[in-house]
Amino acid sequence: MARVVVDVMPKQEILDPQGQAVANALPRLGFGGITEVRQGKRFELEVADDVDDDTLAKIAETLLANPVIEDWTVRRVEA
Amino acid sequence: MSAKIGVITFPGTLDDVDAARAVRRAGAESVALWHADHDLRGVDAVIVPGGFSYGDYLRCGAIAKFAPVMTEVVTAARKGMPVLGVCNGFQILCESGLLPGVLTRNAGLHYVCRDQWLTVANNTSAWTTRYDAGAELLIPVKHGEGNYMADKAVLDELEGEGRVLLRYAGENPNGSQRAIAGITDARGRVAGMMPHPEHAIDPLTGPTDDGLGMFLSVLDALVAA
Numbered sequence: 001m002a003r004v005v006v007d008v009m010p011k012q013e014i015l016d017p018q019g020q021a022v023a024n025a026l027p028r029l030g031f032g033g034i035t036e037v038r039q040g041k042r043f044e045l046e047v048a049d050d051v052d053d054d055t056l057a058k059i060a061e062t063l064l065a066n067p068v069i070e071d072w073t074v075r076r077v078e079a
Numbered sequence: 080m081s082a083k084i085g086v087i088t089f090p091g092t093l094d095d096v097d098a099a100r101a102v103r104r105a106g107a108e109s110v111a112l113w114h115a116d117h118d119l120r121g122v123d124a125v126i127v128p129g130g131f132s133y134g135d136y137l138r139c140g141a142i143a144k145f146a147p148v149m150t151e152v153v154t155a156a157r158k159g160m161p162v163l164g165v166c167n168g169f170q171i172l173c174e175s176g177l178l179p180g181v182l183t184r185n186a187g188l189h190y191v192c193r194d195q196w197l198t199v200a201n202n203t204s205a206w207t208t209r210y211d212a213g214a215e216l217l218i219p220v221k222h223g224e225g226n227y228m229a230d231k232a233v234l235d236e237l238e239g240e241g242r243v244l245l246r247y248a249g250e251n252p253n254g255s256q257r258a259i260a261g262i263t264d265a266r267g268r269v270a271g272m273m274p275h276p277e278h279a280i281d282p283l284t285g286p287t288d289d290g291l292g293m294f295l296s297v298l299d300a301l302v303a304a
Contacts, residue, residue, distance in 0.1 A: 014228065015254075017184050063145075066138060066174065068181045069228060 004047045004056055008065040008072045009040035040070075047076075082107045082301045084294075085122035087152070087168075089114040089143055093130035094165065094277060101277040102126070105294035114146040123301045124161040124205075125152050127168030129221075129275060139182060139224050140170035149175055161205040161297050162269045166222055169261070169271030178262055178271045179237070180229030186254025190223040194286040195274055196248040197260050201241050204267035205300035209292035216245075216289035218274040220252050225273040227255040227262075237262055244270055268300075 010016045016038050023037040043064055047056070056074045065072040084102045086109055088095045099109035110122050114132075119125065132143035143149060149171065156162045156177050164172035172178045185191060194217055199210040210216070229237070234256055237243050244261035251258050253273070261272030276290025 014183075015186070017186055017188050017226075017254075021188055063137070063141060066141065066181055068230075069183060 002047050002049060003077050004045045004074060005077055006043040006045065006056075006060050006064050006072060006074050007040060008043070008060070008070050010038060011069055011071055014069045082124070082298055083110050083120075083122045084108070084297070085110045085112040085119055085125045087112045087114065087125065087127050087148055089130070089132035089146060091131040091134050092128055092167070094128040094275065095130075097275075097277040098126045098128040098165070101280045101291065101294050104280050105291060105298055107294070107298055112148055114143070114148050116148045117151065119148075119151050119155060124163075124297050125155070126277075127152070127162065127164040127171050128277065129166030129168060132167055132171060135167070138174075139167060140172075140174035143167075143171045144175040153177060156264075156269050159266065159268055161300055163206055163293065163297070164269075164271040165275055165277065166225070166273055169273055170224065172269065172271045177269050178264060179233045180227055180262070182224050182273070183226045183228050184224050185222070185226050185252070190221075191225070191252040192221040193219070193252070195220040195252055195260075197245045197274060198248045200243045200246050201263065201267070203241070204244055204263045204270055204296075206263075206270045206293045206296050207244060208299055209296040215248055216279075216292075217287045218276055218279045218290050219286065220274045222253070222273055225253040225255065227253075227259045227273075229256065234259075240265065242267075245272055245274070 019038040026034045060072040084107045086098045102109040170182045197216045199214045202210045202212045247258045263270045276293040279285040279290035
């Protein structure tokens with residue numbers, strides 16, 4: 001078994017209202033110097049050893065992310 | 080024999096009962112379709128109603144696109160069957176690839192629930208022939224993720240081919256690009272919209288009966304076919 005992390009982020013050119021809401025809240029809370037926040041999702045999958053990278057990419061592309069507005073990365077991490 | 084219009088229920092669908100009522104009010108027979116169905120029971124058109132299919136936990140419409148019934152809907156739609164997706168149904172049709180683009184969180188992040196004025200931008204689609212071009216409709220909106228987005232090339236294509244079905248008139252409730260409230264596919268048979276025509280078929284229970292024209296229009300299209 002391996003642990004696989006899929007990070008899904010809104011594309012840079014896409015308006016990210018959730019990230020903007022966080023960014024706008026930070027100065028109100030007294031945290032200065034943060035110029036941009038973007039909010040995404042992280043998925044952690046426990047994956048059998050015989051699942052190949054192409055399959056993982058397909059899972060990310062077809063279900064975990066919507067490639068119209070989101071970028072994704074897949075990486076295997078040591079459990 | 081009256082036309083049969085299927086109304087899909089997913090776990091978490093909310094508006095199937097109102098959609099079925101609107102179908103009957105328009106004079107068609109409504110046929111209940113279940114998300115796990117592998118056939119469309121001989122219907123002539125399909126409505127994908129609003130709600131929160133499978134809880135929308137991953138992303139609106141993302142899980143519903145894999146439902147067995149959606150495989151059938153996509154196949155039938157590609158052959159020309161009229162399909163209308165409302166709200167969550169619009170999100171599902173976009174996720175399924177029947178319509179371009181995507182619906183994201185409302186620009187203001189707030190869930191919006193109110194009666195909304197719309198302008199009919201295209202009155203030649205299977206779902207809008209009963210309206211005059213430029214007609215103003217008052218129909219409820221209720222959604223948190225209705226902000227229509229697509230890249231500029233897709234937006235220009237939609238505009239150039241007259242595939243913007245409806246636009247928000249006055250205030251844009253969700254920040255949609257170019258105030259888009261609904262679009263169609265290239266043939267004008269598959270339509271998706273965020274506002275809820277099925278909630279505006281009778282002034283007794285909705286703001287107007289402005290939504291009824293959608294259901295009457297598709298009956299005309301089916302009779303003509």
